[in-house]
Amino acid sequence: MNCLSISTNQLTDSCAEYGSKPPNSKPPRNKRPPTDTQSRSRIDKVNTEVVTLTYGTIVASLCRDLTLPSSSTKTDYAAVNAELDRMGYNIGVRLIEDFLAKSNTGHCSNFRETAEVISKVGFKVFMNVTPIVTGWSQDGKSFGLVFEENPLADFVELPDDGRAQEELWYSNILSGVVRGALEMVCLVARSAATWYQGLTCHDTGANAG
Amino acid sequence: MNCLSISTNQLTDSCAEYGSKPPNSKPPRNKRPPTDTQSRSRIDKVNTEVVTLTYGTIVASLCRDLTLPSSSTKTDYAAVNAELDRMGYNIGVRLIEDFLAKSNTGHCSNFRETAEVISKVGFKVFMNVTPIVTGWSQDGKSFGLVFEENPLADFVELPDDGRAQEELWYSNILSGVVRGALEMVCLVARSAATWYQGLTCHDTGANAG
DSSP states (O other), X not given: OEEEEEEEEEEOOOSSSTTOOOTTOOXXXXXXXXXXXXXXXXXXXXXXXXXXXXXXXXXXXXXXXXXXXXOSSXXXXXXXXXXXXXXXXXXXXXXXXXXXHHHOOOOOSSHHHHHHHIIXXXXXXXXXXXXXXXXXXXXXXXXXXXXXXXXXXXXXXXXXXXXXXHHOOTTXXXXXXXXXXXXXXXXXXXXXOOOOTTOOOSXXXXXXX | OEEEEEEEEEEOOOSSSTTOOOTTOOOOSSOOOSOOGGXXXXXXXXXXXXXXXXXXXXXXXXXXXXXXXXXXXXXXXXXXXXXXXXXXXXHHHHHHHHHHHHHOOOOOXXXXXXXXXXXXXXXXXXXXXXXXXXXXXXTSSEEEEEESOOGGGTTOOOOSXXXXXXXXXTTTHHHHHHHHHHHHTTEEEEEEOOXXXXXXXXXXXXXXX
């Protein structure tokens, strides 16, 4: 079981419409045309193993390439986590267009509704899972998502170096995806979690954005 | 339209069974248990955008990180192509287990049958596309796969540096996947292609393995 904690302290309606870019966002490196699902001759679904293994290869490459300054062999897991989050952010800022086109979702009236839409529409549409929304903070600005199934981490075994299980947030790309997608609808959020198949998170140090 | 050329000059029955590892293969970094699809509580399908965007992020990161020795900003596309192939190889040597479990495919009696299985079973099962087998060489040791749809390259725009369209083999991870998967069933193959959405390949310099 995996969990992800998401929080916000900034929810604005200053953007004219969903999908508009915040001023400081970088343009996508692979530009996509305006969402027009009708004209796309695309395949809707692919096999999960493709995602699981492709993602595993990304993480393995990062663990190999991002090493601590003091050592060429010891992985800098903090750097790996940050890179996964960065990659996820870049995905999220583009995936939101497809999400809005597929879901016909309008503005959420509050953060609780946002949480439900992320879980029951967003993750369901794209990952075919529905994480459980739980762990609301008293001020209602933070919640957790618990994944009973996580396609990214299916049968993953972390490096046996005594550090990875504590330090590597294996599925941290999802944190970035949620962050990027929310930012595009003018909801500044931060998310942090310890991700690992079979373990509940033991660090959900989410900070309000 | 994309195309991929695959060739071989070595087809052996020396391996006792499908899935056995060639002597020089590295162990997978993320070990997977023996294939047992019955016991897996996994999601079968995910949305294609997840793959398209995740893959685009990989390629973008490689293009940023792998630069020519003479310049910190000019991408070394040959290195990117090689890294994508290496990643694909690592995926292929593991994906073959799932393929054999899902497809109940036995030994192919000849390379033409192998080509049909790759196209109509392998790509169909995992990517939900069926590339066209074409361009057989006279000696029957090389063929091409033409992709009328390629989920990896959906709406990709390459960097506008005057080099990417010629030098970057965007979907080259698929070459590695096929190579890795075939190697695990004792079929040494080499594949090379120029991949790009909307362009046919103009370099299919495949060499016999």
